[in-house]
Amino acid sequence: MARPSPKKPARKSTSTARRATASEAVTRQPRRLTKPQLIAELNKDLAKEFAALIQYVQHAAALTGPQYGAIQAELVVHSNEEHLHAISLSDQIDFLGGVPAVAVGDVHISPDSKTMLELDLDGELDAIARYKERVAQAEMLQEYGLRRALEDILIVEEEHARDLQDALEL
Numbered sequence: 001m002a003r004p005s006p007k008k009p010a011r012k013s014t015s016t017a018r019r020a021t022a023s024e025a026v027t028r029q030p031r032r033l034t035k036p037q038l039i040a041e042l043n044k045d046l047a048k049e050f051a052a053l054i055q056y057v058q059h060a061a062a063l064t065g066p067q068y069g070a071i072q073a074e075l076v077v078h079s080n081e082e083h084l085h086a087i088s089l090s091d092q093i094d095f096l097g098g099v100p101a102v103a104v105g106d107v108h109i110s111p112d113s114k115t116m117l118e119l120d121l122d123g124e125l126d127a128i129a130r131y132k133e134r135v136a137q138a139e140m141l142q143e144y145g146l147r148r149a150l151e152d153i154l155i156v157e158e159e160h161a162r163d164l165q166d167a168l169e170l
């Protein structure tokens with residue numbers, strides 16, 4: 001009989017429970033939506049992209065510590081990529097017959113550099129979960145162009161999460 005596999009060594013824990021990795025980001029059971037409901041959800045995603053863009057600009061400037069030099073430059077790249085996501089989502093919302101919103105979601109800042117990166121990672125894990133759900137919803141509505149655009153965004157959010165996990169040595 002196969003022996004139970006040995007437990008993996010505990011990872012370095014963060015202040016609370018162990019943080020989920022990008023690949024473990026919660027997969028929500030996708031809710032079936034109408035097209036107007038999907039447009040509303042995409043507009044919420046858009047507000048979070050604008051917030052992420054701003055948060056990365058602030059963190060890239062405010063982050064301190066020699067160990068964070070590489071990730072500091074990377075945060076500027078992330079900011080630019082969140083901007084591209086906002087453009088892509090706006091185009092898709094318009095294409096679906098909606099009006100792209102200009103609301104900005106909550107921006108999370110901290111005086112502590114490590115906390116900044118943890119806040120950024122929380123945002124990325126949330127984005128990964130949201131876009132996984134959104135890809136499935138686009139598929140249900142047979143909006144294949146939208147699905148492709150969302151998949152492209154999802155790939156980049158997964159890269160962002162990995163960059164932050166590396167910097168946090170998770």
Ligand SMILES: [Fe+2]
Nearest residue numbers: 049081082085
């Ligand atoms: Fe993004």
Ligand SMILES: [Fe+2]
Nearest residue numbers: 124156157160
């Ligand atoms: Fe991101």
